Amino acid sequence: MEFLSFISRMRILVLILSAFGLVSCTDKSKPNIELIQDMMEQPAVKAQKEEKFFKNGISELVPPENTVPVGFKPYKFKADPEAAGLKNLNPLQGRLDEETLAVGKKFFETNCAVCHGYSGKGDGPISSKYPTKIPALVSDKVRNWKDGSIYHVITMGQGQMGPYASHVPQKYRWQVVNYIRKIQQETK
Numbered sequence: 001m002e003f004l005s006f007i008s009r010m011r012i013l014v015l016i017l018s019a020f021g022l023v024s025c026t027d028k029s030k031p032n033i034e035l036i037q038d039m040m041e042q043p044a045v046k047a048q049k050e051e052k053f054f055k056n057g058i059s060e061l062v063p064p065e066n067t068v069p070v071g072f073k074p075y076k077f078k079a080d081p082e083a084a085g086l087k088n089l090n091p092l093q094g095r096l097d098e099e100t101l102a103v104g105k106k107f108f109e110t111n112c113a114v115c116h117g118y119s120g121k122g123d124g125p126i127s128s129k130y131p132t133k134i135p136a137l138v139s140d141k142v143r144n145w146k147d148g149s150i151y152h153v154i155t156m157g158q159g160q161m162g163p164y165a166s167h168v169p170q171k172y173r174w175q176v177v178n179y180i181r182k183i184q185q186e187t188k
C-alpha cells in the first residue's frame with residue numbers, strides 16, 4: 001500500500017466518495033446521507049411546523065400589538081377623510097419627473113386602470129360590467145381635490161371602491177397621486 005502514489009490515493013478517495021453519491025441517489029424515498037450535518041440539525045423554527053416552545057404551539061408569530069414594521073408609518077387619518085385632505089401633505093408635491101411618473105404609472109396601470117381607465121376617464125376594461133358607474137379621475141371634482149384626499153381613497157377606499165393599501169405600498173402611493181395629476185394635465 002505504501003507504494004501507492006498520492007495521485008492513486010486521491011483516485012481511490014474520489015471513487016469511494018462517488019459511491020456514496022450513487023447510493024444516496026438510488027432511493028429517492030429516503031433522505032440522502034449527510035456527511036456534514038451542520039445546517040440540517042439546527043434549532044431554528046421550521047415554517048408551518050408545530051413548535052412547542054410557543055404557548056399556542058404555532059410557529060408563525062404575528063407582530064406584537066401596537067408595533068409596526070421598520071419604515072412603516074401608521075396612517076393617522078383613517079376615520080377622517082377631511083383632515084386627510086387638509087393635513088396629509090404630499091412630500092412629492094408637483095414632482096412630475098420621469099422617475100416619479102414611471103413608478104406612479106406602474107402602480108396605476110396595475111391596480112386602477114382596470115376600472116378607472118388608462119387615461120382616467122372611468123372607462124377601464126371592466127367598467128361596463130361594474131354594477132355602479134366608475135367615476136373619472138380627470139373630472140373637475142378630483143382635479144379640485146387635495147392630493148391627500150386621493151391618497152386617502154387609495155388607502156381606505158371610498159363607498160363602492162375597496163382600499164388599495166395592500167396593493168400600492170405606502171412608499172409608492174404619492175407617486176400614483178402624481179401620476180393622476182399628470183393624466184389630468186394631459187386631458188383638457
Ligand code: HEC
Nearest residue numbers: 111112115133134135141150153154158159160161164168
Ligand atoms: C374595481 C374597480 C376599481 C378599482 C380597481 C379602483 N377603483 Fe377607484 N373607484 C371605483 C368606484 C366604483 C368609485 C366610486 C366609489 C363611490 O364613491 O362609491 C371609485 C372612486 C375613486 C376615487 C374618487 C372619485 C370620485 O369622484 O369620488 C378616486 C380618487 C379613486 N377611485 C382612485 C383610485 C385609484 C388611485 C385606484 C388604484 C389604486 C383605484 N381607484 C382603483 C372603482 C375602482
